[in-house]
Amino acid sequence: MRRVAHIARKGASHGLGFLISRLDLQRHLPAWLRIPRRMGELRPEDLAARLASVLEELGPTFVKFGQMLSTRPDILPAEYIRELERICHHVAPFSAEVSKAILREELGAPVEELFREFGDEPRASGSIAQIHDAVLPDGTPVVVKVRRPRIERVIEDDVAILTFLAAQADRVEEFEPLRLPMLVDEFARGITRELDFVAEAAYTHRFQGSFEDDDRVEIPRVYWDYTTQRVLTMRRLEGVHLSAVLANEAAAVNRGAIAQTVMDLYLKQFFTLGFFHGDPHPGNILITERGRVGLLDFGLVGRVSPRLRRELAVCVMALGNGQLELVAEVLSEIGRVPDQGDSEELREELVGLLERHSSVPLEKLNFQDTFQDVMNVVRRYRMEVPRDFVLMGRALVAISGAVTQLDPALNVAALAEPYGARLLRDRLTPASVKRSLTSGGYHLGALVSDGPREVRRFLQKLQRGLFEFTIRHEGFEKGLTELDQTGNRLSVSIILAAIIIASATLLSAEIGAVNLLGWDVSLLGLAGLLFGLILGIWLVVGIMRSRRL
Structure with a gap:
């Protein structure tokens, strides 16, 4: 709770x-911070900047969460994306x-036996790990990435707090479109x-094997x-x-050849391999001494499912033919439009945009x-699109912008x-048709064999009165909270009235009376009135702060 209060x-x-206040966390604040500033006084860009500053000051886990949020323009507006992309944590x-x-401890031998050379000064340092240059006993130059000590415990505690905050936010109607519990769960897994x-090494090894026959590309060996x-x-x-x-x-390089290699490198990932390097900023792409294009940092990797690859292939071919509809x-079919959304209107807007x-x-x-612009449409219609589709879109935008800058004629x-x-031709090959028939046959067979049994079970439950269904009240918890607050205020008001009446009666009594400015008053009655005055002021301030007079 101390971390939540912080x-x-x-x-x-x-x-x-x-x-x-909206997250119901005011009880963790000192009294002088409990009067909230109205949201309407802040412009959206100011609110985004303040949120980014808070995440940056809260440490590595929250910085990583902010950076993950910056990859979701389908959920957050552009001003939030811009601010969140800027945050970093200097450690x-x-x-x-x-x-x-x-x-x-990890490799079972002292560094002097493991490496011929080991650089004490790190090449780079981040919130999760730092990297050292080293040389293997056979003379191979390597980089060694070492995880920061005890960072996993810090991240585990902060993720638990983020899960709690997301659950609080999801109860507030304004925050529901952000789908914060889903985002926090996605962040926790990432x-x-x-x-x-070991997971990063596996991805690096997989990329290295996929491009080992391409003499234009170089992926570091694990x-x-x-x-x-x-x-x-x-x-x-x-x-x-x-x-x-x-x-x-940089020194003179063949910019046109580099542009084509980089573009080919990513198109192969999207359309052929089905997995891609998810963080292709220019700092993670290297032009080696032999003129090859090298990729670094495989901590973020996206996946393109076979179905999504087919849909993308159709889009590419249709764009070439001018079939914008x-x-x-x-x-519009890649994502899911809510039941209350207008799919036809969405398609019309996408056509106009294209x-x-x-x-x-x-x-x-x-x-x-x-x-x-596409993501603005997605967000406006509250479409739920696959996370990897958005990640791929961002990667494609970054690479397309870089290669166009390298070679505008490309x-x-x-x-x-x-x-x-x-990709579309491959769908018609015998092997592809065989795979489709196998998959379809399995699902059809399962439906035929299991369908009658499931229907019989359903009818038996219905006949025995064992059939159950769940009703979820939308916003019901919020109503209960407000009813509870109203009841508490009513109770305090009744107690306050009783204190005032009792104190007024005691003031005229002779019990404990003293002379005060020529008046004989009861100290007990005077103390009761003062307590009632303080309690009344506290009640009025609380009502005014809630803006519900």
Whole structure:
């Protein structure tokens, strides 16, 4: 509860007292912070900036949560995405001696036996881990990623608090569209995977195997003998980051060839492999000394299901043919529109959006604005879209923007079209047809064999009176809370009236009377009146603060 109180104080000190009040956390605040500022006094961008500042000051778990929220433009408005993308948490690196102790504990030998060289000064340091340069006994240059000590306990406690806060927020009508419990659950699973370096190593190894025959691409090799849940060892790649190339700070490179390789690299991930590097900012893309494109940091990996790949292939082919209505229809079917939503109106708006952006020359097209416009439509209609679809969209926007900056003449759509056509053709191959028949046959067989039995069980329950169903009252808890508050105030008012009447009677009594300014008054009655005055002021302030006179 101390951590919850700290979070409540931090939010209130940044002018988010109304938010603390809506989350029913005011009991954790000191009295002078309990009068909330009205939400209407803040502009949306100010509110977003304050929220980002609070998350940044609350430590690594909340910073990671804010960064995860910045990947969900389908749920949060653009001003929140911009502010959350900026937050970062600067933490001091832990000592090399601590790193060496962890390595000895995890790998079973002192660092001097494990490595020919080990750099005491970390190459990079983050909220979860830090990275050291090292050299294996055979002379291979590597990087060693070491997890920060005791960070898993900190994250576990903070995730429990986030789960509690999300449950509180989900009871408030204004916060329901944000689906915070779902987001916190998604974050908890993601941060758990990020803490497990074996999972990151597995993804890195999988990427390395997928591109080992492509001499244009280089993925670091994982050294499994030097890898555990807390330690990850990979081959060190040397070169210049794509950010330096984009800023014209690197030596002369073939920008056109790099642009095509980077685009091909990601199109293959989206349409062929079915999994993709989910954090493709220019700092994670390297141009090696041999002119290859290298990928770094596989802590965030997305997945593209076979069905989603087919839908994307249809979109690519339809865009090439100018069939914008088909594209809009496929996009509207990728997500789920709530029952009260208008699917036809959604498709019409998507068609208009596609018409507006498809008429702009590619070199003039702002991919970020286009993607944000689509996400605004998704959010307005409260569509529930797969998290990996949004992550893929962000990755595609980032890569398309970078390659267009590298080579404005590169036709991204022309590069994507063969991938889409190949994927659609593959659906008609004998192997693909066989897989579809096998899957369909299994489900149809299960329906035929299990269907009659399930119907019989249902009828038996109905006949015996064992059939049950659940009714969920929307907003019922909020009504109960308000009724409870009203009852408490009524009780206090009755007690207050009784104290005042009793005190007035005691004032004229001779019990404990003293002379005060020429008046004989009862000290007990005077004390009762003063207590009633304080209680009455507290009651009035509470009612005024709730803005329900």
